[in-house]
Amino acid sequence: MVQQLIAAGDFLKLTLANPDGLAPFSFSLDNGTQVQVWDSGVICFEPEQASNDDLVLSCGIHGNETAPIEICAAIVQDILTAHLVPKVRLLVLFGNPAAINAGSREITENLNRLFSGYHSKGAGLINAERHRAKALEQYVSQFYQQLPVTSLATRNRSLYDLHTAIRGSRFEKFAVYPYLHGKPWQQAEFVFLAACDVNTVLLMQTPATTFSYYASHSHGANSFTIELGKVKPFGQNEMARFAKANDALRALIRAEPVKAAPFASSQFNIYQVYRSIIKQTQDFKLHFADDIENFTCYPPGTLLATDGDIEYRVERQGEALIFPNANVAIGQRAMLMVVPTTVTDNLG
Ligand SMILES: [Zn+2]
Known part of the structure; x- marks a missing residue:
């Protein structure tokens, strides 16, 4: 061998x-x-x-x-x-x-x-x-x-x-x-x-x-x-x-x-997590095309997902979605919402 x-x-x-x-x-x-x-x-x-x-x-x-x-x-x-x-x-x-x-x-x-x-x-x-x-x-x-x-x-x-x-x-x-x-x-x-x-x-x-x-x-x-x-x-x-x-x-x-x-921090697109959307019921549904790209943004107010009676809408300007997946188990993350941020040029 x-x-x-x-x-x-x-x-x-x-x-x-x-x-x-x-x-x-x-x-x-x-x-x-x-x-x-x-x-x-x-x-x-x-x-x-x-x-x-x-x-x-x-x-x-x-x-x-x-x-x-x-x-x-x-x-x-x-x-x-x-x-x-x-x-x-x-x-x-x-x-x-x-x-x-x-x-x-x-x-x-x-x-x-x-x-x-x-x-x-x-x-x-x-x-x-x-x-x-x-x-x-x-x-x-x-x-x-x-x-x-x-x-x-x-x-x-x-x-x-x-x-x-x-x-x-x-x-x-x-x-x-x-x-x-x-x-x-x-x-x-x-x-x-x-x-x-x-x-x-x-x-x-x-x-x-x-x-x-x-x-x-x-x-x-x-x-x-x-x-x-x-x-x-x-x-x-x-x-x-x-x-x-x-x-x-x-x-x-x-x-x-x-x-x-x-x-130089300006070379980078830097994001931080704004919120994590957790699947709570079997009825969880994403309201955009299946082939959506990671980091897609929609205007504030756009309906992103529903989960039974709960509606998830875009809350902030620049808020972008990543890793959407309606097929996760209940209790798991179905989507991550992120917003742009910056870091200083003097990191560790
Ligand atoms: Zn992987």
């Missing part, structure tokens, strides 16, 4: 052939990089001489979001075949192998609503996604914490969870910056996002059950959910649209500076 993996570098293929788990194994490359396979879809690289950076890249948390899976699979392949030599400690995660095989967002439950312990709440560990969320948390903890405690203070942790959205977007690429509990937004992270061609950033104001919030809150990582475009089947992604993100991620892996202009 090791020889085949080094020769062809196709870790995604190995993962998809073993969606329910893979016994751990490890080996080293001729360039000194230590490779550890921890599980199906979980591969860790330790350079012989690593920088202070501990980088986690995740994709396929939603199984049908193929472009990030292709980007990460190619990165892993290039490392295994020694075309890309990592200078940072790197953990690459293919989030939901069974859903990738099925070509579906999820098998039974949205994996990105199960982190920060939510996998074990309510009914508990009742399905594969809940088990996977718990395991992914453990792998991230193991990755960040396996160094000697004395070195931890100086480590620079990051986790970029790569997605593509179900629908089109007024801004093709955007990032969700998890709630920081009052800690400052990081200027260097905005610069990295710009290098990825991501110029729209949504600043969250509350804790969440997402993977990126988990990494940020539980491990102090610089962490984002990054939406790189629209969902397409494998092989149908126009990879040129992802070239800047791909280049920026590879620069990070080589511990090289990313190519981007100095930070």
Whole structure:
């Protein structure tokens, strides 16, 4: 298995052939990089001489979001075949192998609503996604914490969870910056996002059950959910649209500076959450076209949704909608309403 993996570098293929788990194994490359396979879809690289950076890249948390899976699979392949030599400690995660095989967002439950312990709440560990969320948390903890405690203070942790959205977007690429509990937004992270061609950033104001919030809150990582475009089947992604993100991620892996202009807040469309619309009854209905783009705005007063007797109308000028989905379970978010905001040019 090791020889085949080094020769062809196709870790995604190995993962998809073993969606329910893979016994751990490890080996080293001729360039000194230590490779550890921890599980199906979980591969860790330790350079012989690593920088202070501990980088986690995740994709396929939603199984049908193929472009990030292709980007990460190619990165892993290039490392295994020694075309890309990592200078940072790197953990690459293919989030939901069974859903990738099925070509579906999820098998039974949205994996990105199960982190920060939510996998074990309510009914508990009742399905594969809940088990996977718990395991992914453990792998991230193991990755960040396996160094000697004395070195931890100086480590620079990051986790970029790569997605593509179900629908089109007024801004093709955007990032969700998890709630920081009052800690400052990081200027260097905005610069990295710009290098990825991501110029729209949504600043969250509350804790969440997402993977990126988990990494940020539980491990102090610089962490984002990054939406790189629209969902397409494998092989149908126009990879040129992802070239800047791909280049920026590879620069990070080589511990090289990313190519981007100095930070200026005016380069970005920055939004914050205004309100979250929760589905309360089976009658929840959206009052706009199914193919509406994320970040669409309507004039104040426009009817957006009804839920039994409740009407949701646009309340503020510039209020924009994202992630509308009437098919979520009762009690889950059916749509997020956001409003433009600004950050200063002097971030942390
Ligand atoms: Zn997604």
